[in-house]
Amino acid sequence: MKVRTRFAPxxxxxxxxxxxxxxxxxxxxARHHGGEYILRxxxxxxxxSTQAAVDAILDGLAWLGIDSDEPPVYQxxxxxxxxxxxxxxxxEGTAYRCYCTKEEIEAMRAAAQAHGEKPRYDGRCRAGDxxxxxxxxxxxxxxxxxxxxxVDDLVKGRxxxxxxxxxxxxxxxxxxxxxxxxxxxxxxxxxRITHVIRGDDHVNNTPRQINIFRALGETxxxxxxxxxxxxxxxxxxxxxxxxxxVLEYREMGFLPQAMLNYIARLGWSYGxxxxxxxxxxxxYFDLDRVSRSAASxxxxxxxxxNQQHLMRTPVEQIAPLLExxxxxxxxxxxxxxxxxxxxEALRERSQTIVEMAERAHCYYEEFEAFDxxxxxxxxxxxxxxxxxxxxxxxxxxxxWSENAIEEAVKGVAEGLGLKLGKVxxxxxxxxxxxxxxxxxxxxxxxxxxxxxxxxxxxxIRYIEQQEVKAGGEGRG
RNA sequence: GCUCCCUUCGUCUAGCGGUCUAGGACGCCGCCCUCUCAAGGCGGAAACAUGGGUUCGAGUCCCGUAGGGAGCGCCA
Numbered sequence: 001m002k003v004r005t006r007f008a009p010x011x012x013x014x015x016x017x018x019x020x021x022x023x024x025x026x027x028x029x030a031r032h033h034g035g036e037y038i039l040r041x042x043x044x045x046x047x048x049s050t051q052a053a054v055d056a057i058l059d060g061l062a063w064l065g066i067d068s069d070e071p072p073v074y075q076x077x078x079x080x081x082x083x084x085x086x087x088x089x090x091x092e093g094t095a096y097r098c099y100c101t102k103e104e105i106e107a108m109r110a111a112a113q114a115h116g117e118k119p120r121y122d123g124r125c126r127a128g129d130x131x132x133x134x135x136x137x138x139x140x141x142x143x144x145x146x147x148x149x150x151v152d153d154l155v156k157g158r159x160x161x162x163x164x165x166x167x168x169x170x171x172x173x174x175x176x177x178x179x180x181x182x183x184x185x186x187x188x189x190x191x192r193i194t195h196v197i198r199g200d201d202h203v204n205n206t207p208r209q210i211n212i213f214r215a216l217g218e219t220x221x222x223x224x225x226x227x228x229x230x231x232x233x234x235x236x237x238x239x240x241x242x243x244x245x246v247l248e249y250r251e252m253g254f255l256p257q258a259m260l261n262y263i264a265r266l267g268w269s270y271g272x273x274x275x276x277x278x279x280x281x282x283x284y285f286d287l288d289r290v291s292r293s294a295a296s297x298x299x300x301x302x303x304x305x306n307q308q309h310l311m312r313t314p315v316e317q318i319a320p321l322l323e324x325x326x327x328x329x330x331x332x333x334x335x336x337x338x339x340x341x342x343x344e345a346l347r348e349r350s351q352t353i354v355e356m357a358e359r360a361h362c363y364y365e366e367f368e369a370f371d372x373x374x375x376x377x378x379x380x381x382x383x384x385x386x387x388x389x390x391x392x393x394x395x396x397x398x399x400w401s402e403n404a405i406e407e408a409v410k411g412v413a414e415g416l417g418l419k420l421g422k423v424x425x426x427x428x429x430x431x432x433x434x435x436x437x438x439x440x441x442x443x444x445x446x447x448x449x450x451x452x453x454x455x456x457x458x459x460i461r462y463i464e465q466q467e468v469k470a471g472g473e474g475r476g
Numbered sequence: 477g478c479u480c481c482c483u484u485c486g487u488c489u490a491g492c493g494g495u496c497u498a499g500g501a502c503g504c505c506g507c508c509c510u511c512u513c514a515a516g517g518c519g520g521a522a523a524c525a526u527g528g529g530u531u532c533g534a535g536u537c538c539c540g541u542a543g544g545g546a547g548c549g550c551c552a
Binding site: 008009010012042044045047048049102105109112113114115116117118119120138156159160161162165166167169170172173174175177179180181183184199200201202203204205207225227228230232234236262265266267268269271272273274291292293294295296297298300301302303304305307311346347348349350359374378406409410413419420421422423424425427428429434435436437438439440441443 | 551
């Protein structure tokens with residue numbers, strides 16, 4: 001039988017990191033087994049569901065490349081089907097109308113609690129003899145009274161529930177609308193879902209759903225319940241731990257494949273491997289390697305994973321992302337070196353695209369001033385002659401290439417009897433304004449010949465001004 | 477309260493009875509490389525929640541305890 005999985009979010013907010021992992025595992029499982037994955041929007045709660053939330057879910061999944069093999073299913077479009085199934089269950093006696101009032105239900109729950117039992121419905125309308133014209137009834141599922149439900153969970157192992165612990169849950173409200181535990185079953189059955197992969201907050205719903213499947217004459221699917229994702233401090237992942245909305249990670253300059261890699265590894269492993277391409281995730285993923293306990297989200301490791309992907313992803317794939325980011329930071333990508341060169345130079349020193357763009361500023365626009373600390377230690381009086389020599393040597397460089405530039409810089413160092421650091425650092429600060437940058441040859445290529453010369457001259461003037469100031473103070 | 481689940485370095489994890497003086501990764505510290513910053517290499521500190529069993533032998537199996545979590549809606 002062909003594997004069919006689904007991801008069934010309710011559109012009541014943005015796409016959460018935890019939800020993404022559920023979607024990813026369902027998608028990877030289907031892809032790994034050559035099956036199908038389908039998105040289903042659980043929007044029966046019309047009060048809380050919004051189109052904006054639906055769009056956020058669609059955008060988030062699209063960004064990550066978690067694609068559905070069939071058009072998304074919307075539960076609100078399936079109300080006639082639910083009504084039909086409810087009628088059938090009523091007719092077959094697997095469900096019944098309940099005329100209890102809210103007060104009665106509350107009293108029941110209180111009584112159960114008093115006896116040290118969990119609050120539940122006592123089944124008093126089961127016999128069908130409590131018709132009341134003044135109360136609009138709900139429809140309840142007739143749960144088996146005894147026996148047990150065994151769930152062989154693909155992640156958690158065998159879990160056994162006593163039917164005596166389960167009460168008759170409402171499947172249709174008094175206004176006729178269906179409830180969650182019922183629509184899930186009807187949809188999973190109609191969609192021929194073979195594997196339900198979802199958060200483990202649903203384990204306790206599972207026996208009820210299995211009972212409904214059976215009452216409908218359907219074979220229940222296999223289940224896999226995924227543990228939760230916690231924040232770095234071990235508590236429930238929330239906004240105070242940083243971004244929980246996946247789309248914010250796109251804004252922060254993360255690569256979708258890095259997100260997928262990190263999120264997949266949160267609760268799943270494949271030996272000692274840390275970095276995976278999407279194809280590798282599909283090839284290696286399976287539910288038997290999913291861990292059973294909750295995992296904590298670690299932003300530091302995510303950053304590292306992102307950098308690893310930045311270093312391995314083809315430059316042409318990164319170029320459009322960097323271009324967009326440069327524009328966002330107010331830079332004109334045409335006013336500097338080709339993006340490919342910039343990426344090659346900065347990819348191993350940046351953890352995000354945003355950081356890469358920030359490091360690229362001095363190659364695409366003039367910098368305001370030298371970094372104060374860098375200038376103090378490297379643009380010293382002694383550096384003046386070095387820069388002058390450098391300017392002359394660089395003027396003689398034929399092709400403005402990394403090798404030729406480095407040769408020239410080394411030549412100056414030798415000629416002056418200085419260590420390379422004494423020459424390269426003043427030059428670096430002169431042309432970038434900063435004490436740190438890629439190798440000096442590459443840096444000068446990125447800055448460009450003309451700009452480099454201008455900036456060296458600017459640095460020389462800067463040093464001379466500093467000397468004048470210092471001299472002035474000395475006389476004063 | 478009741479039901480169900482979980483528990484290996486700070487974090488993600490390997491471990492599926494002996495190969496565990498517990499391995500890898502992030503982070504941290506040190507060294508190397510080196511024109512800076514990275515990247516990379518090498519090394520270090522750092523964990524089997526706890527008590528009982530079972531067994532020749534337990535991180536691995538069973539039971540209890542503690543701690544954590546989820547669920548118990550006419551929400552999903």
